[in-house]
Amino acid sequence: MSLGLLLVQGLNGLQFGVLLFLVAAGLTLVFGVMDFINLAHGVQYMLGAYLGASLAALTGSFWLGLVLALPAALLCGLLLEWLVFRHLYDRDHLSQVLATFGVILFLNQAVRAIWGSAPLQMPVPPLLEGGITLLPGLQYPVYRIAILAAGLATAGLLWLLVERTRVGALVRAGATHAPMVAALGVDIRRLFMLVFGFGAMLAGFAGVMAAPILSVDPGMGDTVLILAFVVIVIGGIGSVRGAFIAALLVGLIETIGRSLMPDLLRLVMAASPARQAGAAIGSMLVYIAMALILAVRPRGLFPVRG
Known part of the structure; x- marks a missing residue:
């Protein structure tokens, strides 16, 4: 692999990592604070992409589509919380998994009924068209x-919110001592609703940002959901810092591993089997890394103290 290709794949990995973080941050807060397994979190990423693409086409502006899609994603998340999820908080994890899996099936079919099965396209805004020169003859x-910049800025703002505000203190306290927080007079249900809605908006934001570079289609959130769970397990459940570092790690391993493994295997085997085996091994690298990390740190890299 050439230096230019390695640089491009590294940037692609970081960019994919920040998108994963936007999805995983809400998921790890919901799981850590509420002890609630929400398999439908990837659907909120999909809804954000569809809302952003539709509103951008309706208004004729990417920026208006983005601005309008965020509160729309928030409202969708709050509506799901009110209709379905709040009735599952006191249930066991198996009931939560089955119910939220049913939500995935329902919303995937609802998206097909409303928008159809054909992929939607969201154009890149004119302000952000073109590329910058990384190396002579190589543009990104x-x-x-x-x-990448938007994801890093969002990560910084989220860290300030969680670590430096009263709401963030309540969220951190709720992640470790929810009964005590409730005993001190905090409406824990309202706190849960706030966390859930904020997580849905972050996932929707990731979907809108990904829409111009990916096809917007039903089921697009399923793969992202699996990797988001890998991120929160590696980073430590309930840890925003852990989710950020783990998301960048997973993004780099996923992107560079898939492109690098076929080249490495060509050193010891023919091109065709190397390409097939490299693709298979590349897709396994994230899960191998997760197993190795958990073997050393069973609670993740940055577990929440409690």
């Missing part, structure tokens, strides 16, 4: 750099 899309 400006929009992907913008995704």
Whole structure:
């Protein structure tokens, strides 16, 4: 692999990592604070992409579509919390898994009924078209750099919110001592609803940002959901810092591993079997890394103290 290709794949991995973080941050807060397994979190990523693409087409502006899609994703998350999820908080994890899996099936079919099965396209805004020169003869899309910058800025704001505000203190306390927080007079149900809605909006934001570089289609949240669970397990359940570092790690392993493994295997086997075996091994690297990390740190890299 050439230096230029390695640099491009590294940037792609970081960009994919920040998108994973936007999805995993809400998921780890919901899991850590509420002890609630929400398999439908990937659907909220999908809804964000569909809402952003539809509103951008309706208004004729990517920026208006983005601004309108965020409160729409928040409202969708709050509606799901009110209709379905709040009735599952006191149930066991198996009931939560089965119910939220049913929500995935329902919403995937609802998206097909409303928007159809054909993929939607969301254009890159004119301001972010083109590329920047990384090396002589090698350009990288400006929009992907913008995704990376937006994800890093969101991560910084989320850290300030969780670590430096009263709401963040309540969220951190709820992640470790929820009964005590409730005994002190805090409406724990309202706190849960706030965390859930905020997590849905973050997932929707990730979906809108990913829409111009990915096809927007039903079921697009399923793969992201699996990797988001890997992220929160590696980072430590309930830890925003752990989710951020683990998301970047998973993004780099996923992207560079898939492109690097076929080249490495060509050193010891023919091109065709190397390409097939490399693709298979590349897709396994994230899960191998997760197993190795959990063997050393069973609670993840940055577990929440409690």
